[in-house]
Amino acid sequence: MASVNIARGRLYLLAKVPRRDGSPGLHQTRIALRLDDTPINRRTAAKLLQTLEKQLASGSFDWSYWSDDAAVGVTWREAIARLYRKKVVLGRTSESTWEVSYMGRLRQIPQGSTVTTDSIAAALQRYDRGSCSYKELWYLLQHLAGLVGVPFPELPVPTYGQAELVAVPTDEEIISWLEATPQPARWYLAMAATYGLRPHEIEGAVLIDRDYCQVAERTKTGFRTVVPLPREWVERFQLHDRQHRSGPRVSSRPDAVSKWLSKACRGVPWRPYSLRHAYAGRLWREGGSRLDLYTAARLMGHTPQVHARTYRSHIQPHQVAEAAERALGGG
Numbered sequence: 072m073a074s075v076n077i078a079r080g081r082l083y084l085l086a087k088v089p090r091r092d093g094s095p096g097l098h099q100t101r102i103a104l105r106l107d108d109t110p111i112n113r114r115t116a117a118k119l120l121q122t123l124e125k126q127l128a129s130g131s132f133d134w135s136y137w138s139d140d141a142a143v144g145v146t147w148r149e150a151i152a153r154l155y156r157k158k159v160v161l162g163r164t165s166e167s168t169w170e171v172s173y174m175g176r177l178r179q180i181p182q183g184s185t186v187t188t189d190s191i192a193a194a195l196q197r198y199d200r201g202s203c204s205y206k207e208l209w210y211l212l213q214h215l216a217g218l219v220g221v222p223f224p225e226l227p228v229p230t231y232g233q234a235e236l237v238a239v240p241t242d243e244e245i246i247s248w249l250e251a252t253p254q255p256a257r258w259y260l261a262m263a264a265t266y267g268l269r270p271h272e273i274e275g276a277v278l279i280d281r282d283y284c285q286v287a288e289r290t291k292t293g294f295r296t297v298v299p300l301p302r303e304w305v306e307r308f309q310l311h312d313r314q315h316r317s318g319p320r321v322s323s324r325p326d327a328v329s330k331w332l333s334k335a336c337r338g339v340p341w342r343p344y345s346l347r348h349a350y351a352g353r354l355w356r357e358g359g360s361r362l363d364l365y366t367a368a369r370l371m372g373h374t375p376q377v378h379a380r381t382y383r384s385h386i387q388p389h390q391v392a393e394a395a396e397r398a399l400g401g402g
Contacts, residue, residue: 072086073085073086073120073123073124073127075113077108081105081107081108082106082116083102083103083104084102084104084119084120084123085100085101086100086102086123086124087099087100088123088132091138104119104148104149104152105146106149114160115152115155123137135182135183136148138183144185145185147181148182150218151174151215154211154214154218158173173211176194176204176208186215188221191212191215191223191224195208196226200229200230201230241349242349244341246307248341249264252336255315255317256331257308258313258314259332259343260336260346261308263346264346265304265305265308265350266297266298266300266350267297267346267351267354268284268347269344270328270329270332271326271328272286272372273328274328278305282302283299286372295369295370295372297370300353300354301353316331329343329344347371351378352382354367355367355382364379
């Protein structure tokens with residue numbers, strides 16, 4: 072049985088694992104994590120313990136994942152542990168998002184090798200610049216490089232492919248889509264469309280005075296209040312009449328609503344998340360140059376930098392320029 076071990080103020084994993092030399096049998100071994108013994112690092116070590124136990128159970132244990140093949144520098148395993156600590160332990164990223172969206176790509180990198188500018192570039196160059204994978208990994212590795220003090224490579228910034236932009240429905244298409252969807256999925260989709268909510272934010276959302284929507288603190292980016300757009304959709308789709316998922320087994324996992332909605336929308340040419348993108352586009356169409364980047368970003372629950380990256384196709388250059396001119400007293 073594997074466990075977390077502490078020795079001289081450092082954290083290790085203790086387990087019976089295959090021998091390094093490839094000889095038959097298992098050997099009780101202590102695997103160095105290069106982490107100091109702190110409450111926060113213990114959570115990181117517990118996550119690494121889960122990874123080790125999964126590898127041992129599935130027979131996929133490989134020493135190249137756990138061995139440090141460099142005498143100096145920071146290994147990818149250590150760098151990823153720091154990123155996990157920053158985003159999950161100290162930040163708002165959920166375990167589900169970390170495991171599905173981040174580790175799905177990060178675990179493909181040799182964990183015992185050193186993080187260098189070249190190894191970061193090699194990880195990114197596996198993907199096309201216009202792909203979603205390149206975009207997500209580019210920003211993730213940029214963050215990781217900053218944490219370990221490694222210069223980020225000079226690589227092209229992510230671009231948005233035409234297919235990604237086309238996959239956002241118009242308001243007329245949204246209405247047609249929702250009216251053809253039975254309850255309770257219709258209510259969930261209408262909440263996403265009217266308030267730009269992420270799927271996991273919908274169940275904890277509460278409608279208050281003036282049809283504003285309050286998003287719960289426990290969600291990805293915390294508490295916020297959102298305005299409906301367009302406001303008439305609140306009545307049209309009866310959003311005050313809350314609906315609930317049903318079935319013999321209703322999962323409470325963070326990604327449960329997203330998976331449930333995806334199944335409910337089979338045969339529809341858009342993903343449920345596209346309703347959030349449509350809300351962002353509506354913000355900029357209706358707000359025009361009167362809407363500043365910070366306000367739009369806060370409504371949607373992320374930073375202005377993330378908003379500009381993700382929804383830049385909706386932000387017209389003159390809107391940004393006029394907002395800057397007003398801030399400088401010229402408008």
